[in-house]
Amino acid sequence: MSLQNSTAVVVGDGGGGGGGGGEIEEEAKAGFEQENSGTVPDDDNNSRCTPGLDDQTRSTPQSRPGDKFEPVDIIAAASSHPSSGLPPEIWTLVQSAPANFTPHYFLEVSRNLLENPNLTASHLSRAELSYQSFTDASFNPSATHPHDLAKIIRHLKPDHQPLLVDGGVPGYALEWTVVRKLIPRNPKLDESLLQTCHLFTSNEDVVVRSHDGKAREEDEDEEEERTIKAERYLVVYLPHATDPDKIPFYHPKIRGLAILYTYHPTVSPGKPLGTLSLYYDLFPQRPLDNRMTRTALKMLEIIHKHSRGRMAGYQKRVHHDIVIAQKPFQDTYAYLKGKYCKGLIDAWVEQTPAEKHVFEDLGIAAFLIELWTGMYGGGNSAQESAEFKGEEMQGAERNEEIDLERANANAKAKAKTNFPGFVDIGCGNGILVWILNQEGWSGWGFDARRRKTWATFDSSYDDKLKEMLLVPEVLNLKPSSIDVDINVNESLATTHLAGPATHNGIFPTGTFIVANHADELTIWTPCLAFLSESPFIAIPCCSHNFGGTRFRAPRRAAKAAGAPLAENHAISAPAKPKGKPATQSAYSTFCSYVSHVTSLMDYVPESEYLRIPSTRNFAVLGREKQREGERVSAFEDRMAVVRGIVEKEMATSIEVVREAWVERGSGLMKPGTGSGH
Template sequence: MEAESKLVYEPEELSPGSPAAFDDLDGNDWRPMSRHACTFEPHHFEKVMVNLVNNPNLNSKWLFRADILYDDHPDAPDGPDAKDAQAAQSQLPQTRNIRDYTRQRTMVRKLIPRNTMRDAPLDQTCCFYTSSPPSHPAEGEAALTKTLVIYTPHAAAAADLPFYHPKVRGIAQLHEWDPASHKGTISVHFLMFQDDQVDEVKLGRIAYHLLQILHKHGQTTATGYVKRVNHDVVVPQQRFQNRYSDLKNKYARTLVESWAETTDPSKHVFEDLGIASFLIELWADMYQDTEFPGFVDIGCGNGLLVHVLQLEGYAGWGFDARARKSWAQYKSPSSLSPSGESLQKLLLLPSVIPRGTPSEEEKPINEEDVHNGIFPKGTFIISNHADELTPWTPILATISDCPFISIPCCSHNLTGDKYRAPAPRDKSKGKSTFASLVDWVTRIAEDCGWEVETEMLRIPSTRNTGLVGRRRTNGDNEVDVAAILQKYGGIEGYYANVAKLLKSAPRGH
């Protein structure tokens, strides 16, 4: 492979009037826009293009995803018959005939925009073609292997296309490969609408961007890059994003405009709407045949997540060691809360912690200010960036026999002190404090008898790992909680740390 310095992205812009790189037998005149050298082979190109068809968000920040309506590949999910049925209900593929090319695969996708209030979805046919090198190339002619992918939007005119799609009838990406020299080129081509005024500058930027993404993914694929993070393991992407769009359209503007905290609403509002979307879809699976048992948010912070879940009809409550300004507008009645209100100021002092006597410097703990961490069986425990309570979450869930989600953030041990957890068991993972914390909490949960499911949540936070415990691995067997507490460092000092919280000034004021 060529040296890395030679793979810098510096595309060649092709001037109007440049000859077309392929012949459309339907009489369409394709315009080449940009071209760049590459060192990745045809099978790498095909792999990248299938991934880009399935994930249009890699090319456009305005798009959530693509729903595949039709795929005639024999290994396509659900099989061709199911895809045919779906396509019949939507629009049939709109294919093109290219001279000396054979169509190998046809897909129809529905592009789903992030903002469904502004932009409509769009159906688009994606065709894969190959052209074999000539049997007897002319003297001096390279025996190139050509692979072509053409995107055709299902739109009759430029005015019918949504904002996120360029105002063109078609987009083509071509890979040309010379096996002898082990070199190739990639290029982007547009098919214009007739008699339509084109913004040349904008089209040039789009071509540059599309080729840049293809170049980047092609080169990294050729070097053996393997994706380390997988989303949508617990909840399917389509369901999550549909729910998120619904919640965002209903609540985002009002929540941002009425934000009472000093923190950035654009981060916290969309983060909690994302977590709420995930939980609602998770609960749809968990409780499809039974009544929802209620939830409790331990360390609920500003209370926004509790508020949104209640607005969506889910009974529950939250508590925190410190009250927040937001509570005044988010509080509502809750029959599950000891106070009868959805947000309550309480310290969590687990039932397994011996009640000690504070020192003279420490304020005595009033039992009315404390929750013992025992919840009605089946209550879903939410632990979202709960700091000191993070490692306790699977333990509390075990004691009360409650499912849970833990979204770790800052690293603390079982006494509430800041703590650097051991390096992850999986040596392929990083050794950061956060990675170590996530693995450490996972170990605790596993020792408590939980099957831990990991979801990389689609939220605007680098601390987006969700650990879900909804199934037991040890059946109805009891867990030796005392042994687990001892194994993970013990609990001496927790009571004193809780007492110190009483002297701390409230955050967010």
């Protein structure tokens, strides 16, 4: 059940029942998996996507109970709790708390959690909806049999058909029904689980009882019973499992869960607007235990927190899955993690934390593989996933799923055949280069300083990982004759510097350029791509100018009208409380600056917040040109364009920029500089 799934991990037994995941999974929870909760790297303080309760209470005075999450004592408050209408012989009240938000926000949160159980479940990656009634014109909320619920139901596989609440819920009307599959992060440890989700609503008055303030708890005659107007919103989750032992670790061993929000539209001043309650339908052989109680408590806290955050006007700043859909990315990531993670961590030889770098590179590799499959395989993995995830999937049978898997495999094979190769500039430890080559994507990388990790790879990587300094051809005062018709794995040796090998940044046309936290090379990446007529991805980290010097980049907006960057507001200024001036971090302004340079190089800047264990997870992509019919075809003309932009941005001559770059580059090649990346 999406809402309690995560809490079963957060507050439950750490790894019992085959779902704990071992060291690798624990590291993932602290690293890569943290990103799925929506970490926002725009701010220096890494605020979360939903403001915390402490943030709310610090900025807003407590005007009434329910502003802050304060659960009540169920036993002491049982007599005064609003009537739920749920049969008490079936449903057990587990947790309750006053709440101050209108039903609209509770419903928004409930809808969002349907497809995103990962927001509250650390062992889940997502949910896939196999049926949803929101756009089904044949949906019949008064049905007493699943086949009568909608026309499509009888065509679904039996185990995907929705479960109904026997006899319905007295006094409530069914509003919508969803059947979903909960997808675990590590399918080798946890099974997926099908689940039916219903929303019931009621406008019937409710009965409450309260003491007059003088009576003791045992004096039942002193209680006052009264009827009040109320709106009730009940979300019910029913796992498709009749045996508690068949329910995965991440899901409590219960037959059903109900979350009730009782809203009082005519509440007295100083009283909470509503009551948030959670009920379990327990298996007879599985009585309520401490873990179940704590799970329910944590779940209510999360719902309260997100609902209050939405009511406070919070607007999400970070939008994942813009370029690549969540499903193909997470499936590929899970595959790569299962195949390479343990071996890479066990063989780690750098001084930096193994888990962070391994999970980060696995995540980037998964993103690139899906990106390249869409670019070179004749399809768009994001679009295909979105279409299959939508209404078409409601009638999908297993053979259609097999066809989709086969189509994806064929697309990957075609993409590898058409792939022009990649180069990872500033490749660091070389793990990303190694993973991609192991998966059949040919390419190489270089860095100003050799890393210990390179020696752990087999001898075939001697030609794929090179120690050399990049000195852009633009900075060459005596332009050389450039032949870009070379193999992708060949390097161009230049004579800009005496001593260490250097590269001029000119690559075979079409070579996909990767700059992953490449620091000094990041701002050069769009320029190098423009010169080589290649696509690229840049993942900014530290802010450096064209001379390689640390600086605070000016905030610039990408000029491409309608570019994805503008559409998803990926680097827009975060909302600030009234009365406080808006500020942007150095990282945020550098990201916007890289996008600005991308636009200057005539690319349509695309952006994505990658699901990796790093606050520096913003990626800028350049794949399409803004003006295809006006491309600068001559190499020397492209050189002139880049040289002019560099001089303008640096407000100095190209000779001065070259001197600063060479001085910085010489320092990078000294032993002991740089990091494990």
